[in-house]
Amino acid sequence: MQSENPFVADFVKMMNSAAGTLAGMGREARDSARERFKEVLGDMDYVTREEFDAVKELAATARGEVESLKARIAALEAKSDQ
Structure with missing residues (x-):
């Protein structure tokens, strides 16, 4: 049987949450940059x-x-x- 340290469990949960948040921020930044790039290209006379x-x-x-x-x-x- 494996005993679980509450400090370690909380730390792992916090790191998982942080990783998820960072991944979401990365996706949001990428999508925002893509939209901005489309706007810039749309304003040009192509x-x-x-x-x-x-x-x-x-x-x-x-x-x-x-x-x-x-x-x-x-x-x-x-x-x-x-």
């Missing part, structure tokens, strides 16, 4: 992936049209030089 892809496609199309127009101008200039 675009969505869909918007980025749409503008990227428009830029590629415009680049192709510019190259086509450059070729036509070069052909017209060559024709007028003759």
Whole structure:
């Protein structure tokens, strides 16, 4: 049979409570930091992936049209030089 010292039992209970409290505080701090980070990012002018892809496609199309127009101008200039 094992005898239990009341001082040790109370100390163990207190340490378990402290560990639980610290773990809860850690979770709360982490969640709070995550929410703050989301707020900061939300205030910035970021675009969505869909918007980025749409503008990227428009830029590629415009680049192709510019190259086509450059070729036509070069052909017209060559024709007028003759």
